[in-house]
Amino acid sequence: MSQLNPHMLSGIRILDLTRALAGPTCTRLFAEMGADVIKVEAAPDGDRTRLVSKMRNERGLYFVQQNLNKRSVAIDFSKPGGLDLVRELVPHCDVVVENYKPGVMKGMGLAYEDLKKLREDIILCSISALGQSGPLSHKPGYDYIAQAYAGVTSMIGPRDESPYIPLLGLGDVGTGVHAAFAIAASLLYRARTGRGQFLDIALLDCYYHAHEVNVHQFTASAGAMKPTRSGRHLTYLCPAGVFRGTSGDIVLMGFMHHWADVCAAMGRPELVTAPGWATDAERMPHFEEVIALIESWLQSFPDVDSAIAAFDAHGVPCAPVLSIEQTVSHPHFIERGTIRTIHDPVAGEFQIPGMPIKTSDFPANNDYVAPLLGEHNDEVLGSLLGKSTADIDALRVAGVLISKPY
């Protein structure tokens, strides 16, 4: 229990049957805010992400990042009594979170109806790629599968070529946060009514949620407007997009009331009111010319930083396209804790993204560690289930409980 600290969600206990990314992100948010998250991992290796980013001493850094401050109980589900241990834990937990392929929980006797018999007010949150219902729900899923179905991939890249995919876990992480909100709302509801809940959270739905304008534009125009990818610039405001600078790229949002500031920065005040330049509607038809003008001016600077400084001096919304390398040592990231250092007992020090929830009562980035496989077998089975040392030893000898030193 030494990893638990007082925080906003202290006192809540979660049975965490998740692996990979979306599910572990959801439960990690709770763990970082003080909930007791018991991660039950399956033999032989536990969460398979323990095998990813094994950069130091056999420790999977991917797993570490997504599983801070959780406790690990490792069980061979195929052994007699293995799944019984999971069922025994349910009455002690407020919430069960899982991200198996739809149907697997039922096959293990852990469907919502089964769990309700173990604890009437249980909250079960099931996270999946395409959802628990609908004709596609049976399909195997990953982040990019849901992204493609959700029409998100279709909105990234040049108009007349195949699309590109973002090389990070936007969908999985975002879905984990949706699930965390859904669970917190369910806990508030339970406190008021005593009722539990089943939550069906899909990457597809969460990705689709991000279409703030595309879906209503298409449907309300009866198909006259067909939103699609169109390159590096917005299609309804100008200038707005990615601009080539010297030795790097710059994102500029210079539309509407910002245009005057862009013109001031460029020393072209006459363009604020010049015919063909004054409004977004006037600029859009010849946006290539607008882009060329700005990019030509950007080339007059020795580097991206000096161009950004010139825009900043006039209050123009702009940003350098930072590489990962540039973010990790950036003063803003360090001061805000947008990046943080992990002190892992096996892998040593390295850095990961900071906890994105910053609160006034608690520090965001605590010195959390992630559990070794099965590290808390004895602690959890002893304290929660009242198993004796002899009972636990027998389960270990029978291979029901497993553990590893990383």
Place this chain on the structure above:
Amino acid sequence: MSQLNPHMLSGIRILDLTRALAGPTCTRLFAEMGADVIKVEAAPDGDRTRLVSKMRNERGLYFVQQNLNKRSVAIDFSKPGGLDLVRELVPHCDVVVENYKPGVMKGMGLAYEDLKKLREDIILCSISALGQSGPLSHKPGYDYIAQAYAGVTSMIGPRDESPYIPLLGLGDVGTGVHAAFAIAASLLYRARTGRGQFLDIALLDCYYHAHEVNVHQFTASAGAMKPTRSGRHLTYLCPAGVFRGTSGDIVLMGFMHHWADVCAAMGRPELVTAPGWATDAERMPHFEEVIALIESWLQSFPDVDSAIAAFDAHGVPCAPVLSIEQTVSHPHFIERGTIRTIHDPVAGEFQIPGMPIKTSDFPANNDYVAPLLGEHNDEVLGSLLGKSTADIDALRVAGVLISKPY
């Protein structure tokens, strides 16, 4: 109050000082789950997104989508007594949410310390692009500004060219969900301790949160690994990415244990064990050849759907890259409520993304409408603040309260 229905978060009241996308997404999630969300809008036009997607009868569909089931009170902050009305509402609300540029709330006398004097246990959630602290916090921000700083933009596009930006609100919407979770956690904390909270939620932090592997790869390798964009395919697994099919694109995740299924689908069982083809590590060095093999096979199908069916028959994780147009009528989207129809009193029927939180106790997609500007002036000031009809009329005549029929 007719829009309020019993739901998970009934009984919670939110003072909503947000506009545009990230803030309204946060408060809309609460409104859709039954909280009483009082959106205070500033003269002359209220939330400026009321001017976006004005496709029918002067109604801004963008605003409708992000503000379902809220109540609108419209105030001219510049008039005497305008901000006093906002302050009078604070004691009646559990939570205040705002996404002004950092410093603006303080300038209006609505900083956290000011709000605490009005209600000791108030929860204030401030949403911004780059955060309330740090050297960049003063910069004007939009989704793509935070995305560029967060190293996200740098991970999208071809390796040797400028990056692309996704044309949807991934960062704003995702940040709104982070904020919703933070608020719900704060409400659970308040219920246990009686304490309020100040929450500082930044798009920058939420975007950076999505780097599930990039940051630790760079830092733990001491810079030997420099994650960057690399086109349409993953750099550590193969095959995994966007593949050209006949008249469309296909996302295929055919790595690790899925490779055997890919080979079976293609009728090339010998490649499961052939030297140079058996493992991801063997395939990566000649990934262009692997991609060409698969794309060549895909060209043997008349269209994307038939190729997907062939992969599906072998359990291969795959998806068509659906356009927005293809999503809105897709049977899976309709059955799950991933898409839903809005019946707007001004604009009529159109479709938007469904509520992404699906729960067992309540329907996800209720027949919600968004408020007209100032629609609930009288109702809110009368019932909550005890203003008389004469008081309210005087405020209207003085131009402190405003309203519009759309």
